[in-house]
Amino acid sequence: MKKVFLTAxxxxxxxxHSLAQLRDTSAGKTPVSLYSxxxxxxxxxxxxxxxxxxxxxxxxxxxxNGDHSPVTGGIGTEKVTDISNGIDLKFLWYGPNNRKNTLSxxxxxxxxxxxxxxxxxxxxxxxxxxxxxxxxxxxxxxxxKGSFGIGTYLSTEYNYxxxxxxxxxxxxxxxxxxxxxxxxxxxxxxxxxxxxxxLIPETTTVTSSGTVITTTASGRTISGSSGxxxxxxxxxxPRNTYTGSLSYSQMxxxxxxxxxxxxxVKQDGFLSLPFHRVYWSNGKDTIEHLPSSRAKLPLxxxxxxxxxxxxIIRSYYxxxxxxxxxxxxxxxxxxxxxxxxxxxxxxxxxxxDQTAARYFAPYMAHSxxxxxxxxxxxxxxxxxxxxxxxxxLAPPKGVxxxxxxxxxxxxxxHYSQTTDLVxxxxxxxxxxx
Amino acid sequence: MIKQLIYVFPVMLLVxxxxxxxxxxxxxxxxxxxSEMVLANRKAEKNELNFQSYREAASGAxxxxxxxxxGCN
Numbered sequence: 001m002k003k004v005f006l007t008a009x010x011x012x013x014x015x016x017h018s019l020a021q022l023r024d025t026s027a028g029k030t031p032v033s034l035y036s037x038x039x040x041x042x043x044x045x046x047x048x049x050x051x052x053x054x055x056x057x058x059x060x061x062x063x064x065n066g067d068h069s070p071v072t073g074g075i076g077t078e079k080v081t082d083i084s085n086g087i088d089l090k091f092l093w094y095g096p097n098n099r100k101n102t103l104s105x106x107x108x109x110x111x112x113x114x115x116x117x118x119x120x121x122x123x124x125x126x127x128x129x130x131x132x133x134x135x136x137x138x139x140x141x142x143x144x145k146g147s148f149g150i151g152t153y154l155s156t157e158y159n160y161x162x163x164x165x166x167x168x169x170x171x172x173x174x175x176x177x178x179x180x181x182x183x184x185x186x187x188x189x190x191x192x193x194x195x196x197x198x199l200i201p202e203t204t205t206v207t208s209s210g211t212v213i214t215t216t217a218s219g220r221t222i223s224g225s226s227g228x229x230x231x232x233x234x235x236x237x238p239r240n241t242y243t244g245s246l247s248y249s250q251m252x253x254x255x256x257x258x259x260x261x262x263x264x265v266k267q268d269g270f271l272s273l274p275f276h277r278v279y280w281s282n283g284k285d286t287i288e289h290l291p292s293s294r295a296k297l298p299l300x301x302x303x304x305x306x307x308x309x310x311x312i313i314r315s316y317y318x319x320x321x322x323x324x325x326x327x328x329x330x331x332x333x334x335x336x337x338x339x340x341x342x343x344x345x346x347x348x349x350x351x352x353d354q355t356a357a358r359y360f361a362p363y364m365a366h367s368x369x370x371x372x373x374x375x376x377x378x379x380x381x382x383x384x385x386x387x388x389x390x391x392x393l394a395p396p397k398g399v400x401x402x403x404x405x406x407x408x409x410x411x412x413x414h415y416s417q418t419t420d421l422v423x424x425x426x427x428x429x430x431x432x433x
Numbered sequence: 434m435i436k437q438l439i440y441v442f443p444v445m446l447l448v449x450x451x452x453x454x455x456x457x458x459x460x461x462x463x464x465x466x467x468s469e470m471v472l473a474n475r476k477a478e479k480n481e482l483n484f485q486s487y488r489e490a491a492s493g494a495x496x497x498x499x500x501x502x503x504g505c506n
Contacts, residue, residue, distance in 0.1 A: 060480035064488075084480050134502070160503035175456045191503075243493070249472050254461045259472040263493040273505055300494030302472050306464040314469070320491035328491035336469040344469060354490050379490050386485070390477065394468065407468075409477040417488070425484065429477040 053092035053102075055432040060084040066377075066421035069116035071196075073277040073285060074363040074375030078421060079115040084108065099143050104151075106136040120275045121197040132157040146171040146179075159192040159275075161236075174250070183245040190236040193274045199287060237270035255306040265296035278373045279364045288374040290359055296322040310338035314346075325358035326379070336392070346390040348413070353383035377419045388413030407431035 066078030086108040093101050110132040120126040133156050140149030146169070153164035168183040205213040212223040242265070249259035269292060276288040300318040307313055313335055320328040334348035357379035359372040366373040390411040399405040409429040416422045457465075464470065473496055474482060486492040487504030 056476055058476055058479055062480065062484055064484075082484075084483075086479070132502070155502050157503060159505065162502060177457055245494075245496075247496075251457050251462070251465055254457060255464055257465055257470065257472060261494040261496065265493055273503075275505075296491075296493060298491060298494035304470045304472060306467065306470060312467070312469045316495070318491070318494050320493070322490075324490075326490045328489070330491065338469070346469075352485075352489060352491075357490060378488055384489065386481075390475070392469070409475060411475070411477045411481070413481060415484075415488075421488065423484065423488075425481055427477040427480055429475070431476070 047094040047098075050091055050093045050103075052089060053433070054090040056088040056090075057430045057432075058084075058086045058088075058427065060425060060427040062423060062425045064421065064423035066417075066419065068362075068375075068377040068419055068421070069119075070273070070276040070288070070374070070376035070378075071116040072119050073279040074377065076119065077115040080112060080423075082110055082112040084110045095141065097143070099141050102138075102140045102142070102149075104136075104138040104140075106134075106138075108132075108134040108136075110134075119196075120194060123197070126197075130158050140168075144172075153187075159194050160189065161192075162187055162189040164188070178248065178250040181245075181247045181249075183243075185241075185243040185245070187241040187243075189239040189241070189269075191239055191270050191274065193235050193237055195274050195287060196277055196285070199277075199285070239267065239269035239271060241265065241267045249302075257304055259300075259302040261298075261300035261302075263296070263298050265294075265298075267294040267296070268292060272374070273376075276374065276376055278366055278375050280366055280368050281364055282368065283364065284368075286373075288376065289372055290374055291324070291372055294322060294324055296320070312336045312338075320354075324379070325356070326354055328352070328354035334390075336390075342393065342395040344392045346392065348386075348388060348390065350386040351383070352386070354381065356381040377417075377421070380419060382418045384415065384417040386413055386415040404432050405430060406433045 060083070062080070062082040062084070064078060064080040067076065068074050069076045069078045086106060088104060088106040091103040091105070095101050111129070112132075113129045115128060117130070118124045118126050118128045134154060136151065136153040138149060138151035140147055148170075149168050151166045151168070153162070153166075155162040155164075164185060164187040166183055166185040168181065170179055170181040172179050207213070210224070213221075244264045245261065246263075247259055247261040249257065251257045271292060271294055272288045272290040274287055277285050278288050279285045298318055298320040300316065303313075303315045305313045305315075313333070315334075316330070316332040318328075318330040320326070320330070330350065330352045332348065332350040334346050336344045336346040338344045357374070359370075359374050360377075360379040361370075361373065361375065362380070363375055366375070388411060390409060393399050393408040394406060397403065399408045407430070409427075411425075411427045413425050414422070415425070482495065483502070483504070
């Protein structure tokens, strides 16, 4: 009886203290909601004013080796190194009805060296290095029941330019335990028609206005009737990609949540690459030739489970099919282990397999009678493994005691294909608030 | 028949799991809101997904981009 009394007394005191925090002792003042930001005159904080909320930096080093380069027709080195750096700025403000607006501005910069790129020229004299710059912008407005946003993207490199735009929408359902999302994207790309040097026909065209266009292995020159001449841009060919994405995520219980994803992808235009060689069975070479349209259907499923107090299981499976005859399975498992609430180690393993595209054949295996042909081993039958470990630090007082650096992620992975392609990737992500 | 069951069984399991899921209150979502539980790719995975989409024929259904960028080399 004494125990029951003491328990009841203790419970009453706890309730008293918790209710005491909710009691309004400031008569005449506006009640404060924890869910909607309110301006405060004393701190100068105004939620409706645009402010920089988060800065993310991601850097990666990628190193690859293999012996099936498509530039040299399915034989030859695939050695590549790539250094990638990206910055993402997130600006935040609250609009009418306390709708949260997020403006994300990103900029990426990659530098690579590729041994096979030198062999676009038959002598191996082409430059081996290149850069890629890719800015992006996304605006999202979020209410209590869902969100809506638009985004745009640009990518530019010496032989390839891409412009993309998207529109996305999400709706919370099932008492905010589920979310349905839709995204439509379009990428309008241009492939620069850089051919292997021995396959550029040496031609001279004279237009009706007397302009002479001379195309040789070293480029294209335009000479006017007045006598002057200048180097001309290499022609390009369009490649368009349209994607519709649907996803649904659902909380199953307090430890388990799942998501389903499906993309409908349609590509058209120049889907080959002009500097990818194919060697016929008779020993002569040409450039790869692939159909001008492709439809892809990937179906994905994620399942995350919080096991016990410090182990999480993150899993992912994808089935993929397309109209070039490729079928693929991807399975990924990652098991973050929380050494402390703010420090975790995450070993991961990813398995991948695919069947070959019906247009693939290795070096000197294609017949000149084939309608479509490629010796790019990305379209061959293979399976691949990717494994490694990640480390994540997010202490409340900031990483290394630096309050602004709220998160650090470091990941290393080793990738190997049964085509003998191997690669290593090291990534560092820093999050600043 | 057995092969068909192998495909159908996980779907049935998932449908059963989702339709029987509980309506969770905000205070019950502490584990689900953990940053490791996010149903999305990690920021540090961005370039891994890029190189995989260039070296493999399959892509998509992973919230990554499904176009743009050459990855020719």
